[in-house]
Amino acid sequence: MVPAALAPDSLGWSLLLAARLLARVDGGQSLTEALVLLEGQIPAARAAALDVVYGSLRQFGRLEFLLGRLMTKPLSHRETDGLLRAALYRLESRPEAVHTVVDQAVKASGELASGVFKGLVNGVLRSYLRQCESLLSALANDEVARYQHPRWWLERLRRGYPQQWEEIVAADNAPPPMSLRVNRRKGTVADYLESLASASMSAQAVGDWGVRLEHPVPVDALPGFFEGRVSVQDLGAQRAAALLAPANGMRVLDACAAPGGKTAHLLESADIDLLALDVDAARARRIGDTLRRLELTAKLAVGDAAQPADWWDGQVFDAILADVPCSASGVVRRHPDIKSLRRESDIRKFARTQALILDALWPLLKPGGRMVYATCSVFAEENAGQIDAFLVRESGARRISQEQWLPCAASDGFYYAVLEKIA
Structure with a gap:
């Protein structure tokens, strides 16, 4: 009132x-x-x-x-x-x-x-x-x-990125870009660029799925958004599906899946049997909303990724996306309240949770299977440091690749490690 x-x-x-x-x-x-x-x-x-x-x-x-x-x-x-x-x-x-x-x-x-x-x-x-x-x-x-930025945050950036920390800070303080993921089950990137041009929206193609708008717009202004032709998703976030590389017939787990952007991208990429899991029931419902708009289907479950006994049916997965809880230090320009809410001690807490999830999910992956570990963080303790420690604990794991995306004009900050189960 x-x-x-x-x-x-x-x-x-x-x-x-x-x-x-x-x-x-x-x-x-x-x-x-x-x-x-x-x-x-x-x-x-x-x-x-x-x-x-x-x-x-x-x-x-x-x-x-x-x-x-x-x-x-x-x-x-x-x-x-x-x-x-x-x-x-x-x-x-x-x-x-x-x-x-x-x-x-x-x-x-x-x-x-x-x-x-x-x-x-x-x-x-x-x-x-x-x-x-x-x-x-x-x-x-x-x-x-x-x-x-908080002083402790600046100190971590200086240590981790002595040549790039000021560029990261500048990107964090700027409004974010608006990028889209085209649902290739309903059309091509080229088709969608034509629709945008018809609506007088300037954009460019980025990769096989992505489109970056010159100027952000409300989602209801996007051609075909409510018909499922396109989703709003940062270009860095779109990397997860490419790295997991699902193939038709695979059984896939998307752990910590809400609100469902990466879940949907996996389903758009191949005909797979996918379980989307999230610990928060309200956020898990958002996965369902996302899939309905895109006319996609997956099994949904509410549960803690670190406690598989509560939700796992005992059948191993061909591939697992572990998009774990993190500091969100790579997406602070989209969530600027993080600067006020986050404390340095939170990084250690997130790292402990991430380790628990990695250790709990690894036995669910079949031999020869692939796990993609993902965060939207720029802090090494949650990223490469976390995977280094996991590989010491787990001799049957091999790191195929890792990527650290830093916030910039084109994308947010993400980390990805691709792991293979060799025993």
């Missing part, structure tokens, strides 16, 4: 929505979970709020630095703190409308905490406008503010 003081299409209402979303993330909720707050909002308000939220979260460190200089102590009221971050982002991204932003942010603050922070919001934003030049000069000397 929109407060009487704010119109549903006003900047103030969008800033208020953004503030509430940012407060939920600050409280530990993922942005994906928090977005339920936008249900029922008019499209213009939703789009404006999302623009501010994504921009504010991408500027992790920068906005924190500015507030640290503009306030004598941190603000305990999360929604007002979120409002200040949202308004500062808007002031920086739309400098031609600074007075409107301040006015609308103050009006929005009147709907929070009974309006007790209106004076503070007004004072902080006007102080920013007065001190902007000196603040931005000081900001350049603070690496967390400058690079907009």
